[in-house]
Amino acid sequence: MKRRDFLGGVGAVGTAGLLSTPALLTMTRRASAQDTDIPVGLLFSLTGSVAVVESTLHDAALLAIEEINAAGGVNGRMLRPIIEDPASDPATYADRARRLMIRDKCVSVFGSYTSASRQAVLPVTEQRKNLFWYPTLYEGRECSRNVMYGGAVPNQQQDDLIPWAIENFGPRFYMIGNNYVYPKEENNYCKTLLEKHGGEVVHEEYVPLGHSDFSSVINRIRSEQPNVIFATVVGDSDVAFARQYHAAELDPAKMPVVSLTRSEVEVKAIGGEAAAGHFSSAPYFMGTQTPENERFVEAYKSRYGADQVTHFVSEAAYFQVYQFKAALEKLEAGNITPEAIRDAAVGMTLNAPQGEVLIDENLHTHLWPKIGQWQSNGQAEVLVQSANRVAPLPYAAYEGQRCTGQGLVQG
Numbered sequence: 258m259k260r261r262d263f264l265g266g267v268g269a270v271g272t273a274g275l276l277s278t279p280a281l282l283t284m285t286r287r288a289s290a291q292d293t294d295i296p297v298g299l300l301f302s303l304t305g306s307v308a309v310v311e312s313t314l315h316d317a318a319l320l321a322i323e324e325i326n327a328a329g330g331v332n333g334r335m336l337r338p339i340i341e342d343p344a345s346d347p348a349t350y351a352d353r354a355r356r357l358m359i360r361d362k363c364v365s366v367f368g369s370y371t372s373a374s375r376q377a378v379l380p381v382t383e384q385r386k387n388l389f390w391y392p393t394l395y396e397g398r399e400c401s402r403n404v405m406y407g408g409a410v411p412n413q414q415q416d417d418l419i420p421w422a423i424e425n426f427g428p429r430f431y432m433i434g435n436n437y438v439y440p441k442e443e444n445n446y447c448k449t450l451l452e453k454h455g456g457e458v459v460h461e462e463y464v465p466l467g468h469s470d471f472s473s474v475i476n477r478i479r480s481e482q483p484n485v486i487f488a489t490v491v492g493d494s495d496v497a498f499a500r501q502y503h504a505a506e507l508d509p510a511k512m513p514v515v516s517l518t519r520s521e522v523e524v525k526a527i528g529g530e531a532a533a534g535h536f537s538s539a540p541y542f543m544g545t546q547t548p549e550n551e552r553f554v555e556a557y558k559s560r561y562g563a564d565q566v567t568h569f570v571s572e573a574a575y576f577q578v579y580q581f582k583a584a585l586e587k588l589e590a591g592n593i594t595p596e597a598i599r600d601a602a603v604g605m606t607l608n609a610p611q612g613e614v615l616i617d618e619n620l621h622t623h624l625w626p627k628i629g630q631w632q633s634n635g636q637a638e639v640l641v642q643s644a645n646r647v648a649p650l651p652y653a654a655y656e657g658q659r660c661t662g663q664g665l666v667q668g
Contacts, residue, residue, distance in 0.1 A: 305345025
């Protein structure tokens with residue numbers, strides 16, 4: 258038995274409170290029986306700059322695996338999580354993905370948060386004809402047959418948000434984001450919606466990932482007096498920006514920050530008072546009132562602590578494991594391959610915490626857009642919710658390009 262598999266098994270079950278010691282010993286023995294267990298890779302950073310978010314995705318995915326195994330596994334076979342820590346480094350993501358797919362023979366890998374890490378794993382996944390389950394909102398403009406996209410694409414976050422923000426606050430938008438592909442593509446789509454709905458960009462700027470001094474940004478905002486701050490800063494940068502915005506006594510009732518990336522985990526770090534009054538667009542908030550979400554939140558808090566929060570990326574990391582399980586259940590034991598799992602998953606619906614989601618033929622997910630206003634208790638009050646789940650259009654900003662079940666179609 259590999260030491261790493263054993264430690265992964267202990268981490269997955271030993272602290273869960275869901276399985277007894279005999280069950281742990283059973284899983285340890287099974288870990289060496291690769292013909293009975295189903296190896297699954299978990300590729301989320303537990304250290305480094307994005308660990309504050311990715312560790313929660315790891316926890317949510319692991320919770321789902323534990324629940325599935327505690328309920329008898331998949332057709333009697335246990336899911337065997339093999340855990341790698343890519344330490345927030347894109348090159349390490351690629352290296353560890355290759356290890357999981359080749360050495361450990363994982364039939365699927367769940368992982369990553371940033372677009373840079375997904376793009377690092379993508380060529381490895383396609384070369385190995387494996388399957389990478391990516392839970393994060395992202396910028397679209399990608400159409401791989403080897404990636405299962407669980408998060409929102411621009412049309413699923415912005416089509417309702419932009420006209421709503423213009424109507425409620427005004428047409429003048431100030432764009433602030435980190436300097437990488439996701440904010441730039443989201444801003445590109447936002448500009449098309451602003452033009453359509455009579456809005457305008459008064460200023461657009463980007464700061465490095467991890468940037469923490471927003472004094473000059475706040476001075477420009479004070480000078481420009483926009484109606485809306487359209488924010489795509491992530492992680493520690495968002496925390497710093499929100500705190501400094503609040504300290505500058507800028508009023509969210511007059512100039513709110515409208516974010517595509519701020520979730521409960523960032524708000525917890527920001528502090529409820531500093532986050533209160535601002536807005537996020539997402540398919541899921543922790544307070545979503547469905548039976549599935551009540552069970553998810555209760556299980557997550559029981560497993561990881563009463564002070565922990567769920568959010569729109571951890572929710573996708575959780576439900577994607579259940580999508581994987583449902584696809585496996587359609588397959589014969591001798592036909593568990595990445596391609597077979599993908600084909601079985603297409604068209605499948607699942608009652609996720611946010612509502613019933615569906616995997617499109619383009620491997621993206623139909624989701625339930627919502628607009629929430631942050632409260633001082635760290636939770637969001639949902640003000641707007643789509644009446645129906647919304648189809649993913651990863652090339653919505655690019656006329657004449659469509660992601661289909663056959664791949665990218667032009668013209």
